[in-house]
Every structure is written in C-alpha cells, then in structure tokens.
Amino acid sequence: xxxxxxxxxxxxxxxxxxxxxxxxxxxxxxxxxxxxxxxxxxxxxxxxxxxxxxxxxxxxxxxxxxxxxxxxxxxxxxxxxxxxxxxxxxxxxxxxxxxxxxxxxxxxxxxxxxxxxxxxxxxxxxxxxxxxxxxxxxxxxxxxxxxxxxxxxxxxxxxxxxxxxxxxxxxxxxxxxxxxxxxxxxxxxxxxxxxx
Numbered sequence: 078x079x080x081x082x083x084x085x086x087x088x089x090x091x092x093x094x095x096x097x098x099x100x101x102x103x104x105x106x107x108x109x110x111x112x113x114x115x116x117x118x119x120x121x122x123x124x125x126x127x128x129x130x131x132x133x134x135x136x137x138x139x140x141x142x143x144x145x146x147x148x149x150x151x152x153x154x155x156x157x158x159x160x161x162x163x164x165x166x167x168x169x170x171x172x173x174x175x176x177x178x179x180x181x182x183x184x185x186x187x188x189x190x191x192x193x194x195x196x197x198x199x200x201x202x203x204x205x206x207x208x209x210x211x212x213x214x215x216x217x218x219x220x221x222x223x224x225x226x227x228x229x230x231x232x233x234x235x236x237x238x239x240x241x242x243x244x245x246x247x248x249x250x251x252x253x254x255x256x257x258x259x260x261x262x263x264x265x266x267x268x269x270x271x272x273x
Contacts, residue, residue: 108221
C-alpha cells in the first residue's frame, strides 16, 4: 500500500491509475472511504469485494462540484440540482436519476452523489475527478477512522492510502432520494432534513 499525504503530490498519477482500477482509502467528513473510478468496472468490483457487499447494491459517488456530474450521466432537472447545490458541500448524499446505469450504480437507473464537507477531499476531487465514497469497512463492521488501522487491516486490498490523519467519526451522511417528489429520507445522518 502506497501512502500519500492528503493534498499532496501525485494527483495526475492517481487520476490515471483510478481509470485502470486502483482503489484508494480517502478521508471524508466522518470516516475513511473507499475510492474507485465510478466508471471503472474493475475498480467498482474491487470495492464491492473488499466490503463483502451484497451484489447489486450501488455505491455512492463523491464529486467536487456541478461540472463533474455530466461525466457521470446525471439526468436530474436543473432546478432539482440548484436546490442541492445551494446546500452542498454538506454531509448530505442525494440519489439522482441517471441517463443510463454506470458501474457504480450496479445496474440502477439512479446514483447517490455528494459534494463532501471536507475541504482537502474536494480539492483532491477537483484534480482526479469523481470517485466512489462508500465507508472503508467490511459490511456490518464500523467504518475506519484511523489510518494506522487501515494499514493493518486492508494493506493487501487498498492500493493507496491518502493519509488525512484520524477522522472525527460520528454519524454518516444523510441519504436522500430525490428521484421521489417530495424527496424522502432513506437514512438519517449528520445533515438534518428538511433543512431549517
């Protein structure tokens, strides 16, 4: 497992390697996440295998901003997107319709996306593009918050650790289904919905 400091060099190399199917451990607002290119079937398959996740369960995707949604095939109404980009960055993950399924959506016609409330991660995403952001843990186990724990438990399965130090832990992002009208909460989390 290679280690990089959060915000360090190597962004161009990481972007190319993600396209080839590597998996990164990245710091998020609460815990570490598993990052792969959401359009890489190999990368997505590796994330699902590492987690021991049931087949067909989609992965959420982290992006730096609105311009990165086009490459994912997000097909939401601009007014719907305006509503969420008025809130983001925030620990709010939103399920939006896709023009067509992509590897990260695991066959679903929708994709959960978030602009994370982690400044260093957003800066990295600006350079490497969108990545999956499911929590770094085996299914049913607590998410990893300590980079030393990641090295110990996942050294053989994660290619690169982006070391942002210990993350704060706490509640995961709130998960909201915006393919429904009105949007409905699928998972209560760190962001209060509806916002006050």
